[in-house]
Amino acid sequence: MRLVFAGTPEPAVPSLRRLAATAHDVVAVVTRQDAPLGRKRVLTPSPVAAAAEELGIPVIRADRLDAAVTAEIAALQPDLGVIVAYGGLVREPLLSTPAHGWINLHFSLLPRWRGAAPVQHALIAGDARTGASVFQLVPELDAGDVFGELAINVPADATAGSLLAALAADGAGLLADVVDAIAAGSAVSRPQAGDATYASKLGDDDGRVRWDEPADAVLGRIRGVTPEPGAHTTIGGVRLKVLAVSPAPADAPSLQPGALALHGARVVAGTASAPIVLDTVQPAGKGAMRAADWWRGLRDTTPVAGS
Template identity: 85%
Template structure:
């Protein structure tokens, strides 16, 4: 089939590369415009744009799938549109432009966690299992019939970045299988079943650690917002990013929510139940460091402001 692929961030790259290596014809890649990154705000291509250039594929850069983009895609006469984390909505008439419409690789077991941040919300909610789904794109958000899915157990210590990277690789194979099935006429899509939940885009406030929550919830939030938007708290009035954490050993003494203490060589933080271990942190204006090295700058047990 003749395909058009739409995607932007790094998790979409494995799917792009997998389809580029298939027997199908990738007519064009649609991605968002180059964005200013870093302190010097240098305009930088999206990961998908960089991969498409590396593969020698035509690239359409656009932040919105407007009439101009629709015209350019229609001129390619695609059989199928494939979208993976593009970052914008596909509306009519573009939705019906490809002969087989559009399919979407989404990183959850639909209808759980429809929306922008499914992996992050799955970790924050403490889900034991998650996965990826390939479904037919329809006007309603992530509501189309499902062609295929894969399920995995959530690794105990995985961050959102870790889990998303794993699902991106496995999901690329699932997506390729569905594309092959559509081309061969054997694809069957079934309606979504189960409770519908939504995964809204996360902001800075979602990364604020709620120390009065139970330890499992605190760990889930920190891992769910890592690397973006990032977990943070306040110590002595200064912002502290929390980059890596672990469950406390069984012999760890109890601590009040938000209190910090040294236990052996471990830096402990109190929660609403058991304490947790701070492994890697980043103080304001400094680079990432081991929590024990940061602790040496503190003279005694310090409560976390706002806890």
């Protein structure tokens, strides 16, 4: 089949590479415009754009799939549109432009966690299982019939970054299998079943550590917002990024929510239940460091509440 692929961030790259290695013809890649990155704000192609150029696939850069983009895609006469984390909506008439419409690789077990940040919300909610789904794109958000899915147990130490990378790798194979089935005329889809939940895009406040929550919820939130938008708290009036955490050992002292103490060589923080260990942190204006090294550098080591 003639495929048009739409995607932008790194988790979409394994799917593009997998499809490019098949007998299907990826005739174009649609991705968002180059974005300014780093302190010097250098215009940088998206990871998908960089991969497409390496693979020799024409790139359509667009932040909105408007009439001009629709006409450009229609001229390619695609059989199927494939979308993985593009970052924009596909509406009519583009939705019906490919002969087989569009399919979407989504990183959750639909209908749970429809929306922009399914992996992050799964971790924040403490889900024990998650996965990936390939479904038919329809006007309603992430509501189309499902062609295939894979499910995994969430690793205890997973962050949003590590879990998304794993699902992106495994999901690429699932996506390729569905594309093959559609080409062969053997694809079978089923309506989504169960109650839908929604995973809105996360903002800076979602990364604020709520020390008055139980330890499992605190760990889940920190891991769910790592690496983006990032976990943070305030210690002595100064913002502190929390990069890595773990459960505290059984002999760790009991602390009030947000209070800190040194336990052996570890910095522990109180929650509404058991304490947790701060493994890696990043003080304002400095690089990442071991929490114990940060602690020793504080002038005032009196345990203080975070916010």
